[in-house]
Amino acid sequence: MAICSAHTTTSLHSPCATVSNTGFRQKQVIFFTSNRRSGRRHGGARTFQVSCSVEKPVVIGLAADSGCGKSTFMRRLTSVFGGAAEPPKGGNPDSNTLISDTTTVICLDDYHSLDRTGRKEKGVTALDPRANNFDLMYEQVKAIKEGQAIEKPIYNHVTGLLDPPEVITPPKIFVIEGLHPMFDERVRDLLDFSIYLDISDEVKFAWKIQRDMAERGHSLESIQASIEARKPDFDAFIDPQKQYADAVIEVLPTQLIPDDNEGKVLRVKLIMKEGVKHFNPVYLFDEGSSISWVPCGRKLTCSYPGIKFAYGPDTYFGHEVSVLEMDGQFDRLDELIYVESHLSNLSTKFYGEVTQQMLKHADFPGSNNGTGLFQTIVGLKIRDLYEQIVAERADAPAEAAKV
Amino acid sequence: MAICSAHTTTSLHSPCATVSNTGFRQKQVIFFTSNRRSGRRHGGARTFQVSCSVEKPVVIGLAADSGCGKSTFMRRLTSVFGGAAEPPKGGNPDSNTLISDTTTVICLDDYHSLDRTGRKEKGVTALDPRANNFDLMYEQVKAIKEGQAIEKPIYNHVTGLLDPPEVITPPKIFVIEGLHPMFDERVRDLLDFSIYLDISDEVKFAWKIQRDMAERGHSLESIQASIEARKPDFDAFIDPQKQYADAVIEVLPTQLIPDDNEGKVLRVKLIMKEGVKHFNPVYLFDEGSSISWVPCGRKLTCSYPGIKFAYGPDTYFGHEVSVLEMDGQFDRLDELIYVESHLSNLSTKFYGEVTQQMLKHADFPGSNNGTGLFQTIVGLKIRDLYEQIVAERADAPAEAAKV
Numbered sequence: 001m002a003i004c005s006a007h008t009t010t011s012l013h014s015p016c017a018t019v020s021n022t023g024f025r026q027k028q029v030i031f032f033t034s035n036r037r038s039g040r041r042h043g044g045a046r047t048f049q050v051s052c053s054v055e056k057p058v059v060i061g062l063a064a065d066s067g068c069g070k071s072t073f074m075r076r077l078t079s080v081f082g083g084a085a086e087p088p089k090g091g092n093p094d095s096n097t098l099i100s101d102t103t104t105v106i107c108l109d110d111y112h113s114l115d116r117t118g119r120k121e122k123g124v125t126a127l128d129p130r131a132n133n134f135d136l137m138y139e140q141v142k143a144i145k146e147g148q149a150i151e152k153p154i155y156n157h158v159t160g161l162l163d164p165p166e167v168i169t170p171p172k173i174f175v176i177e178g179l180h181p182m183f184d185e186r187v188r189d190l191l192d193f194s195i196y197l198d199i200s201d202e203v204k205f206a207w208k209i210q211r212d213m214a215e216r217g218h219s220l221e222s223i224q225a226s227i228e229a230r231k232p233d234f235d236a237f238i239d240p241q242k243q244y245a246d247a248v249i250e251v252l253p254t255q256l257i258p259d260d261n262e263g264k265v266l267r268v269k270l271i272m273k274e275g276v277k278h279f280n281p282v283y284l285f286d287e288g289s290s291i292s293w294v295p296c297g298r299k300l301t302c303s304y305p306g307i308k309f310a311y312g313p314d315t316y317f318g319h320e321v322s323v324l325e326m327d328g329q330f331d332r333l334d335e336l337i338y339v340e341s342h343l344s345n346l347s348t349k350f351y352g353e354v355t356q357q358m359l360k361h362a363d364f365p366g367s368n369n370g371t372g373l374f375q376t377i378v379g380l381k382i383r384d385l386y387e388q389i390v391a392e393r394a395d396a397p398a399e400a401a402k403v
Numbered sequence: 404m405a406i407c408s409a410h411t412t413t414s415l416h417s418p419c420a421t422v423s424n425t426g427f428r429q430k431q432v433i434f435f436t437s438n439r440r441s442g443r444r445h446g447g448a449r450t451f452q453v454s455c456s457v458e459k460p461v462v463i464g465l466a467a468d469s470g471c472g473k474s475t476f477m478r479r480l481t482s483v484f485g486g487a488a489e490p491p492k493g494g495n496p497d498s499n500t501l502i503s504d505t506t507t508v509i510c511l512d513d514y515h516s517l518d519r520t521g522r523k524e525k526g527v528t529a530l531d532p533r534a535n536n537f538d539l540m541y542e543q544v545k546a547i548k549e550g551q552a553i554e555k556p557i558y559n560h561v562t563g564l565l566d567p568p569e570v571i572t573p574p575k576i577f578v579i580e581g582l583h584p585m586f587d588e589r590v591r592d593l594l595d596f597s598i599y600l601d602i603s604d605e606v607k608f609a610w611k612i613q614r615d616m617a618e619r620g621h622s623l624e625s626i627q628a629s630i631e632a633r634k635p636d637f638d639a640f641i642d643p644q645k646q647y648a649d650a651v652i653e654v655l656p657t658q659l660i661p662d663d664n665e666g667k668v669l670r671v672k673l674i675m676k677e678g679v680k681h682f683n684p685v686y687l688f689d690e691g692s693s694i695s696w697v698p699c700g701r702k703l704t705c706s707y708p709g710i711k712f713a714y715g716p717d718t719y720f721g722h723e724v725s726v727l728e729m730d731g732q733f734d735r736l737d738e739l740i741y742v743e744s745h746l747s748n749l750s751t752k753f754y755g756e757v758t759q760q761m762l763k764h765a766d767f768p769g770s771n772n773g774t775g776l777f778q779t780i781v782g783l784k785i786r787d788l789y790e791q792i793v794a795e796r797a798d799a800p801a802e803a804a805k806v
Contacts, residue, residue: 285688286745288701297716298691313700342689 056147056393057104057174058386059190061181063241064197065204065234066126070177072364073197073375078103080357080379081173081386091166094156104171108178109155111137116160127179127233134184137176141190144170173386182241193279193385195378196245200252201227206263243317246276247381249374256305256328265305267327268370270377274320278385281322282345282377284311288322293342300338303331309339326370333359339373346377347384354380459550459796460507460577461789462593464584466644467600468607468637469529473580475767476600476778481506483760483782484576484789494569497559507574511581512558514540519563530582530636537587540579544593547573576789585644596682596788598781599648603655604630609666646720649679650784652777659708659731668708670730671773673780677723681788684725685748685780687714691725696745703738705731710738729773736762742776749780750787757783 064070078085083101087093096107113133114122124131140150147170154163182188182196199207205227212218212226242248247270254265272281284291290312296302307328314323324343330336333355340346340354348354357376358367366372467473478501481488486504490496499510516536517525527534543553550573557566585591585599602610608630615621615629645651650673657668675684687694693715699705710731717726727746733739740758743749749757760779761770769775 285694286696286698286702290695290697290700291688292693292695293689294693294715295689297693299689312697 055170057144057170057172058192058382058389059141059145060173060175060382061188061191061194062175062177062197063179063181063195063238063245064177065199065230065238066179070197072366072372073378074098074105074175074177075364076357076361076372076375077175077379077382078105079361080376080383088166092154092156092163094158094163095154095166096157097152097166097168099171102171103173103175104168105175105177106152106168107155108132108137108176108180109157110153111178112155112162115155115162125230125233127230127237129180129183129237132180134180134187137180138184138186138190140168141174141176141187144168144174145190173382179238180241182244183237188244192389193247193276193382194245196242196248198242198248198250200250202253202261203251203263203266206261243319245271246273246279247271247378248316249371249378251371254305254327256308265327265329266366266369266371267325268374270324270370270374271314271316272322272324273316274322278388279381280345280347280384282324282343282381283322284309284324284343287344288313295335295338295342300335302328302335307335307339324374326373329369331368336373343377347380458573460547460573460575461595461785461792462544462548463576463578463785464591464594464597465578465580465600466582466584466598466641466648467580468602468633468641469582473600475769475775476781477501477508477578477580478767479760479764479775479778480578480782480785481508482764483779483786491569495557495559495566497561497566498557498569499560500555500569500571502574505574506576506578507571508578508580509555509571510558511535511540511579511583512560513556514581515558515565518558518565528633528636530633530640532583532586532640535583537583537590540583541587541589541593543571544577544579544590547571547577548593576785582641583644585647586640591647595792596650596679596785597648599645599651601645601651601653603653605656605664606654606666606669609664646722648674649676649682650674650781651719652774652781654774657708657730659711668730668732669769669772669774670728671777673727673773673777674717674719675725675727676719677725681791682784683748683750683787685727685746685784686725687712687727687746690747691716698738698741698745703741705738706734710742712742727777729776732772734771739776746780750783 062070062073064073075085078098078100081100081102085098085100085103085105087095088097088099091097096110098105109126111133112119112126112131114124114131119126119128119131122130126132136153140152143150149167149169151165152168153165155161156163176187176191180187181191182194188194205223208223208227209220212223213220218226250269250271252267252269253263254260254267256267257265270282272279274281284293291310293309293311294306295309296306305328307326307330309327310323310325312323314321316323330339336358337352337355340348340352343354346354354373354376357379358372361367361372364372366375465473465476467476478488481501481503484503484505488501488503488506488508490498491500491502494500499513501508512529514536515522515529515534517527517534522529522531522534525533529535539556543555546553552570552572554568555571556568558564559566579590579594583590584594585597591597608626611626611630612623615626616623621629653672653674655670655672656666657663657670659670660668673685675682677684687696694713696712696714697709698712699709708731710729710733713726713728713730715726717724719726729742733742736758739761740755743751743755743757746757751757757776757779760782761775764770764775767775769778
């Protein structure tokens with residue numbers, strides 16, 4: 001333990017971290033899947049005490065409806081943490097998991113207890129908690145958090161079936177993304193940080209039309225029907241999770257264009273909970289004041305409809321929050337670096353890191369608006385949170401040794 | 404000249420400046436008053452070339468309607484420049500002039516060519532250019548600017564008569580305040596900096612009621628009638644001067660209280676012309692952007708209706724300007740120092756100087772709102788302008804000597 005602790009650093013790119021990742025292959029795997037359909041059960045938890053603290057992942061929850069840009073968000077996050085995220089090598093090609101040097105992202109659809117046929121039979125949607133195995137979700141997230149590998153089921157989105165499980169070893173940062181990361185209180189309590197992607201109905205509709213009509217050939221009516229069919233369960237089981245989120249990214253129609261219903265220009269809010277350990281909200285100009293800022297003027301000439309930022313304190317489900325808002329979109333790099341230079345508490349490692357990240361993924365959806373900007377910022381805040389936790393763990397034995 | 408220049412410093416409190424002020428008593432006095440009623444005429448200009456550049460005053464014009472807080476403004480200005488302003492010692496007790504260590508303020512009413520009776524006879528108001536001697540105003544301001552003393556007439560506000568003239572020697576800063584400092588193009592061209600105090604009709608009415616009803620026992624009807632009687636001449640001769648001002652202080656009713664007509668809470672704008680030599684507009688957070696700022700939040704708890712600042716670029720009579728706006732009023736010192744700490748280009752000599760000045764004169768009208776704040780800021784900007792001009796003059800012979 002002391003040797004490993006001595007290696008622990010506050011950097012995601014520490015040599016210790018690499019060693020511990022590799023070292024993990026020799027450890028025992030915890031697999032206890034409960035699969036209603038296949039009936040397979042791989043026995044109870046065989047716990048294995050992992051003593052090296054750096055191997056205990058920081059666990060992040062990301063909640064959002066399907067098709068709301070979670071995968072883009074994940075690619076932005078893992079890019080900030082370092083390295084590209086890819087599906088597990090040599091495994092199930094339909095795996096929903098993404099693995100990078102530092103981060104493993106699992107999709108909570110893998111904890112569906114009912115497959116597509118099962119849901120149809122029972123008349124429940126995937127949003128319904130009855131279609132999901134929260135006991136298993138809790139046990140496996142807990143195991144990972146304690147540094148133990150798991151055998152996680154795979155929900156095959158192509159076939160709609162539950163495929164044989166895959167082994168997941170504890171990464172530095174473990175992200176659970178999907179419909180219900182904050183639904184179950186036990187799972188919620190395991191999260192070191194949680195994010196809710198809140199897409200307004202107007203924008204969700206515009207996006208679904210673009211994706212499902214243009215790319216998948218669905219009809220307008222069928223899209224409308226599918227949204228409406230999901231809405232009761234969404235409102236009952238998904239939406240209420242946002243009250244637990246440490247950060248909410250809210251995507252709304254622009255207010256810069258009167259009566260806009262195109263959904264192309266977006267107003268995006270980053271709602272940051274106050275008083276969250278290791279998380280210091282970003283602010284604009286003056287922490288705790290209410291500010292609006294139109295950077296287009298003498299220094300920047302933004303094209304129509306321009307860009308407008310707002311920042312200020314607020315309450316959100318009874319919690320004190322700070323809200324940063326961006327309406328409009330960037331035309332050019334100099335606008336982005338100018339905005340970055342006026343934001344504080346960004347947790348960047350060098351001047352211009354936000355801009356660099358945004359440029360690196362200029363082809364990702366939302367790179368010219370608040371969704372990309374705030375996803376990138378959340379990535380930086382999580383990296384910072386991770387590094388603070390690791391530093392704290394590294395200090396803890398040293399402090400103990402002094403006594 | 405070289406000796407004096409060597410003494411010139413950029414500080415208002417330089418030893419050279421004191422010497423030159425005292426030395427002035429030995430110089431010749433320029434007096435050429437043209438007084439229609441008395442018929443006195445004190446001969447032509449006997450010019451006296453003053454070689455020490457520091458003795459040539461910086462000339463400031465302040466335009467405003469009578470009873471619009473000019474005297475408070477002047478006391479704030481002279482306080483910033485150093486020393487209290489008092490009427491000339493041993494002179495006419497009804498003199499309109501104020502003299503401090505550094506500054507002489509003359510009232511342009513002294514250039515009335517018609518006294519009260521004369522105006523009545525001719526049926527013109529004091530606002531009418533025909534009631535004022537712009538030739539004399541020009542000649543005397545020019546003489547002062549060239550470092551020559553003058554014999555300036557005195558308009559006696561008590562008797563309504565033109566009293567015998569008083570001698571005015573060139574100060575460091577010469578302020579001409581009154582109805583027409585920017586009306587005559589020749590006088591206007593002599594101004595190094597000009598300010599227009601623009602009180603909206605609603606606020607003017609509320610103020611006049613307070614002063615003339617409460618303090619002077621006038622009736623509401625007579626106040627209304629007097630405002631309306633002045634309005635055509637005011638609109639024709641006074642108001643148009645604001646297009647020439649380098650800075651305008653605009654006083655409006657608050658927007659924080661819906662449908663407010665009490666006129667107690669004020670919204671005040673400081674409109675600063677861009678591209679004025681030696682004048683670098685104040686800004687809030689980000690120069691050239693459009694900003695609104697409510698500092699009441701987590702750090703300050705302002706009482707109802709709070710305080711709201713705004714800043715941004717605009718155009719004013721075809722000129723590019725920067726506008727700083729304050730709506731509401733200060734309750735306490737910490738609000739003021741907090742605001743000061745977020746303003747840039749204030750031209751203070753130390754952190755907190757604005758707050759110190761405001762506290763020093765907490766009993767002056769407008770000390771808790773934008774009028775007092777912006778008058779103080781304008782004072783600081785003029786001091787800075789003066790010091791830049793003096794420094795430039797000091798550098799000029801040194802530069803010439805190098806060639």
